[in-house]
Amino acid sequence: MSYQGKFRVWRGDDSGGALEDFTVEVNEGEVVLDIIHRLQATQAPDLAVRWNCKAGKCGSCSAEINGRPRLMCMTRMSVFEESETITVTPMRTFPIIRDLVTDVSFNYTKAREVPSFAPPKDLAPGEYRMQQVDVERSQEFRKCIECFLCQNTCHVVRDHEENKEAFSGPRFLMRVAELEMHPLDTADRVDQAQDEHGLGYCNITKCCSEVCPEHIHITDNALIPMKERVADRKYDPVVWLGNKLFRRS
Amino acid sequence: MARAEIAARTLRTDRWWLPPLTTFVGLLLISIYAAFRTFQGDFYWVDQYHYLTPMYSPCLSEECLPAASHFGQPLPALPGFLTPPVVIIPFLLGFRITCYYYRKAYYRAAWASPPACAVAEPHSKYTGETRFPLIAQNLHRYFFYAASILLLINIYDAIVAFGTGVGLGNIILLVNVGLLAAYTLSCHSCRHIAGGRLKHFSKHPVRYWMWTQISKLNNRHMLLAWTSLIFVCLTDLYVALVASGTISDLRFIN
Numbered sequence: 001m002s003y004q005g006k007f008r009v010w011r012g013d014d015s016g017g018a019l020e021d022f023t024v025e026v027n028e029g030e031v032v033l034d035i036i037h038r039l040q041a042t043q044a045p046d047l048a049v050r051w052n053c054k055a056g057k058c059g060s061c062s063a064e065i066n067g068r069p070r071l072m073c074m075t076r077m078s079v080f081e082e083s084e085t086i087t088v089t090p091m092r093t094f095p096i097i098r099d100l101v102t103d104v105s106f107n108y109t110k111a112r113e114v115p116s117f118a119p120p121k122d123l124a125p126g127e128y129r130m131q132q133v134d135v136e137r138s139q140e141f142r143k144c145i146e147c148f149l150c151q152n153t154c155h156v157v158r159d160h161e162e163n164k165e166a167f168s169g170p171r172f173l174m175r176v177a178e179l180e181m182h183p184l185d186t187a188d189r190v191d192q193a194q195d196e197h198g199l200g201y202c203n204i205t206k207c208c209s210e211v212c213p214e215h216i217h218i219t220d221n222a223l224i225p226m227k228e229r230v231a232d233r234k235y236d237p238v239v240w241l242g243n244k245l246f247r248r249s
Numbered sequence: 250m251a252r253a254e255i256a257a258r259t260l261r262t263d264r265w266w267l268p269p270l271t272t273f274v275g276l277l278l279i280s281i282y283a284a285f286r287t288f289q290g291d292f293y294w295v296d297q298y299h300y301l302t303p304m305y306s307p308c309l310s311e312e313c314l315p316a317a318s319h320f321g322q323p324l325p326a327l328p329g330f331l332t333p334p335v336v337i338i339p340f341l342l343g344f345r346i347t348c349y350y351y352r353k354a355y356y357r358a359a360w361a362s363p364p365a366c367a368v369a370e371p372h373s374k375y376t377g378e379t380r381f382p383l384i385a386q387n388l389h390r391y392f393f394y395a396a397s398i399l400l401l402i403n404i405y406d407a408i409v410a411f412g413t414g415v416g417l418g419n420i421i422l423l424v425n426v427g428l429l430a431a432y433t434l435s436c437h438s439c440r441h442i443a444g445g446r447l448k449h450f451s452k453h454p455v456r457y458w459m460w461t462q463i464s465k466l467n468n469r470h471m472l473l474a475w476t477s478l479i480f481v482c483l484t485d486l487y488v489a490l491v492a493s494g495t496i497s498d499l500r501f502i503n
Contacts, residue, residue: 014251067260067367087260092367095250103250131451155363160375161252183449200379205353207366220437220467224349227387228441235387 002027006085013098026077033061033072048099059147063100064089069149069211091152107148110168114175118187134183141178143214150208156201167198170208170218177222194230258369265365272358290332292492299410300418302488303403308333344392349437350474390438400433414503425484432477435466
């Protein structure tokens with residue numbers, strides 16, 4: 001069954017832009033990205049859109065569909081009414097390049113600020129031995145496809161551009177948590193998380209977990225455990241007193 | 250480079266305002282009921298069946314009914330309008346207010362920070378939990394310890410009440426402590442203390458087992474937060490109605 005669907009797509013660049021109305025054919029089984037491609041092929045050949053795998057694994061086609069941050073390739077047209085007007089806009093948190101394409105280099109900057117895995121100095125590659133239960137914990141975080149929908153939806157930077165310097169966002173706080181929970185990592189990640197990556201800015205409203213297309217429990221399994229580790233280190237008066245009494249560093 | 254020029258606060262077309270509104274109304278109604286019962290200072294003990302409402306347990310000051318003071322009356326009579334629950338409520342309230350679920354609930358519903366995902370918040374500045382007073386949310390674990398002690402006292406009260414037979418009130422008190430126990434155990438701080446803080450699960454199999462069990466409960470933390478909160482109020486209401494003689498307790502074994 002085909003029908004003529006109504007769409008509003010944001011067109012423009014960093015000098016300005018607006019939502020433009022289109023009517024595009026929609027066929028059974030299609031996703032929003034299929035419609036954007038048809039629009040590009042039939043009516044707007046200069047429409048800029050970033051995409052790659054069409055299978056929800058490359059994280060390229062992140063956008064906002066009816067105001068909700070989603071992957072265009074994983075949003076089925078069947079979830080909408082045929083009479084509904086579907087609005088497609090670029091991610092709001094990042095600078096616009098053109099149409100639906102944003103500059104996500106903020107995330108690469110933040111990624112570089114996380115020190116890499118630091119195994120014990122006397123442990124050579126090939127000598128790493130880990131039990132499955134230890135591996136499983138951080139494997140959840142390795143499912144991340146870096147679509148940056150969590151970074152886009154997090155109100156700390158979405159609504160407050162000025163916080164971008166101090167706050168690394170859920171994706172990279174999750175990366176810090178992954179390394180902190182790694183049995184062979186020797187770096188001190190707890191102070192880093194709070195002081196350099198802005199963990200304290202997170203008010204655990206869970207939007208990152210809500211929009212994650214890989215359904216990673218970012219808040220419950222990464223951010224809150226990191227907040228608890230920070231509380232162990234910095235805000236636990238009993239631990240502080242114990243450290244003073246027993247002269248622990 | 251600038252962001253895409255989109256003036257609308259949100260382009261969401263669903264009823265995104267409904268969950269925060271429901272949460273706000275729910276928390277407001279429960280707060281009004283809890284404040285009323287706290288300052289009522291009456292109908293908290295059913296002498297005939299030894300039912301003590303969890304809102305007044307433990308009852309530690311001199312104005313408490315002697316039979317309801319399971320742990321004596323170490324505190325003098327409270328001045329003015331203050332009633333026995335004001336001694337314990339700061340700990341119970343502190344546990345709920347600093348709870349990771351309730352934080353999400355009231356940051357969204359009461360402070361609109363943000364009201365819903367991808368809906369712009371109205372505040373021009375945001376520092377989150379980096380400074381006073383919100384940095385005090387890090388004390389959650391201490392409220393967890395306090396709430397655990399109060400839970401044990403509630404369990405004791407529920408068991409003591411069986412000394413006079415079995416009635417509907419006993420079942421209600423028992424379900425109440427079951428829900429409170431599940432909520433307290435599902436707490437993120439409890440999960441962390443039990444095993445979450447470890448780097449090597451494989452070296453601590455017992456703590457790892459505890460962590461996995463608490464993680465299962467933790468997945469339902471929101472559900473347990475609401476059911477336990479509502480049921481505490483219902484338990485209190487039942488005890489109040491029986492204590493005031495409005496209804497009589499349904500007895501099974503007496």
